[in-house]
Amino acid sequence: METLEREDPVAKEVSHDTFRNTISIVEKDGHRKWIYPKKPKGRFYNARTFVSWILLIILFGVPFIKVDGNPFFLFNIVDRKFIIFGQIFTTQDFYLFGLLMISVFVSLFLVTAVFGRVFCGWVCPQPVFLEMVFRKIEYLIEGDYMRQMELNKSPWNAKKIFRKGLKYLIFFSLSFLIANIFLSYIIGIDELWKIINEPVSQHLTGFIAITIFTLFFYWIFAWFREQACILVCPYGRMQGVLLDKNTTVIAYDYKRGEPRGKLTEKDAKGLGDCIDCNQCVVVCPTGIDIRNGTQLECINCAVCIDACDSIMDKINLPRGLIRYDSMEGIRTGKGFKWTPRVIGYMSVLLILLSVTAYLFASRKDVDVNILRTPGLIYQNQGDDKVSNMYNFKMSNKTFSEIPLTFALSGAEGEIRLAGSEFSLKPMEIHEGTLLIVIPKANIKKLNTPVSIVVSGNGKVIDEVKTTFIGPPN
Numbered sequence: 001m002e003t004l005e006r007e008d009p010v011a012k013e014v015s016h017d018t019f020r021n022t023i024s025i026v027e028k029d030g031h032r033k034w035i036y037p038k039k040p041k042g043r044f045y046n047a048r049t050f051v052s053w054i055l056l057i058i059l060f061g062v063p064f065i066k067v068d069g070n071p072f073f074l075f076n077i078v079d080r081k082f083i084i085f086g087q088i089f090t091t092q093d094f095y096l097f098g099l100l101m102i103s104v105f106v107s108l109f110l111v112t113a114v115f116g117r118v119f120c121g122w123v124c125p126q127p128v129f130l131e132m133v134f135r136k137i138e139y140l141i142e143g144d145y146m147r148q149m150e151l152n153k154s155p156w157n158a159k160k161i162f163r164k165g166l167k168y169l170i171f172f173s174l175s176f177l178i179a180n181i182f183l184s185y186i187i188g189i190d191e192l193w194k195i196i197n198e199p200v201s202q203h204l205t206g207f208i209a210i211t212i213f214t215l216f217f218y219w220i221f222a223w224f225r226e227q228a229c230i231l232v233c234p235y236g237r238m239q240g241v242l243l244d245k246n247t248t249v250i251a252y253d254y255k256r257g258e259p260r261g262k263l264t265e266k267d268a269k270g271l272g273d274c275i276d277c278n279q280c281v282v283v284c285p286t287g288i289d290i291r292n293g294t295q296l297e298c299i300n301c302a303v304c305i306d307a308c309d310s311i312m313d314k315i316n317l318p319r320g321l322i323r324y325d326s327m328e329g330i331r332t333g334k335g336f337k338w339t340p341r342v343i344g345y346m347s348v349l350l351i352l353l354s355v356t357a358y359l360f361a362s363r364k365d366v367d368v369n370i371l372r373t374p375g376l377i378y379q380n381q382g383d384d385k386v387s388n389m390y391n392f393k394m395s396n397k398t399f400s401e402i403p404l405t406f407a408l409s410g411a412e413g414e415i416r417l418a419g420s421e422f423s424l425k426p427m428e429i430h431e432g433t434l435l436i437v438i439p440k441a442n443i444k445k446l447n448t449p450v451s452i453v454v455s456g457n458g459k460v461i462d463e464v465k466t467t468f469i470g471p472p473n
């Protein structure tokens with residue numbers, strides 16, 4: 001990704017261009033470079049830890065929340081049942097789901113245009129789990145980055161086997177826990193409970209799913225790590241087009257910091273505030289040097305701010321050499337500016353949310369779809385009646401059973417179901433066929449407009465307009 005300093009002559013002057021030809025996680029020979037970030041500390045790291053704990057409590061707690069015995073959230077892709085904030089969505093609500101997804105993407109674009117990749121550093125489950133759970137355990141068992149490096153280079157002995165064994169055992173157990181929670185979002189906590197408590201033979205699919213998820217999460221957090229953000233995540237790859245010079249990012253104030261150099265030579269040589277201590281680099285979990293400008297690898301974790309602030313405190317200089325700011329802000333010293341891009345995203349989002357809210361509010365409890373059976377015209381029912389066949393699909397978007405009745409309107413006749421009347425069970429999607437039967441004497445034209453009135457619990461749910469084909473009398 002091209003850095004934003006390119007536009008600025010001062011930045012161009014100070015740019016250390018070798019970083020453009022390398023990726024922080026790849027060695028010169030093409031092998032993976034394992035990142036050993038220094039254990040971070042500071043106010044942003046503490047704040048992120050606090051936010052992470054809240055997010056983790058929500059993530060682990062939500063599957064247990066029930067409203068009237070029903071899940072609060074469920075993403076059952078297999079059975080096509082979705083519950084979001086206690087509201088049922090079926091496949092017939094796909095347009096709403098689509099609108100909601102588009103709104104989420106536009107919100108993300110908006111937040112990114114204003115605050116950069118703040119979602120990655122503060123909210124995304126990948127860095128939250130990696131930096132706030134797995135990495136903390138690693139520091140606890142193997143020590144800080146230097147000790148980790150030493151341990152990895154040291155020969156296998158009892159100490160190394162114990163530390164590595166313990167770490168990976170905990171990593172695996174955590175991955176197993178995350179896999180269970182992940183599955184509970186798909187099948188619900190009750191089904192998960194059955195998989196845990198009942199013999200494996202009765203829940204082979206569930207058992208296989210948990211095993212696959214466990215291995216996947218273990219692979220991600222024990223080995224793949226920051227590569228997910230740098231190489232795989234599509235959102236990360238899109239930063240180049242989502243950010244601009246007015247976006248607030250984690251930025252190095254090159255005007256204040258350059259030319260960088262040793263503290264002892266600062267006054268003599270008229271150097272900037274950066275004492276080239278490299279602390280902002282060694283703490284970076286993606287292994288980059290933020291002094292080279294905004295880079296694709298930066299996940300906005302802010303630990304380089306903490307690292308630099310602690311150095312500034314030690315050398316009695318003001319904090320904020322690395323800070324949340326835009327490149328334009330650093331260049332001009334001015335604060336946030338409303339740009340047409342931000343206003344555009346906000347307008348689109350407002351329209352999208354209004355349309356979604358309207359469609360959601362006008363949603364019915366039961367979705368009714370009735371269509372004439374393709375390929376059929378009409379059938380004679382004895383000598384004096386004619387019938388048309390229709391296919392119907394009903395979905396119940398409530399947690400209650402709804403008994404349904406059908407009535408014909410617009411012509412003298414009757415509706416015959418391929419059973420008798422029926423009830424839609426909670427969240428059930430029911431497909432079937434029905435016949436409209438009309439005495440020949442009542443058919444006046446080839447195409448008779450009719451309506452099928454569907455009622456439930458004594459209330460009209462829907463009135464579907466269709467046509468009845470029959471030989472005119």
Ligand code: SF4
Pocket residue numbers: 250280283284285286287288289290297298299300301302303304305
């Ligand atoms: S450059 Fe700073 S904010 Fe970006 S990933 Fe590295 S440490 Fe985090």
Ligand code: SF4
Pocket residue numbers: 252257273274275276277278279280281291307308309311321322
């Ligand atoms: S931590 Fe601050 S002073 Fe040290 S190298 Fe980074 S920017 Fe310069």
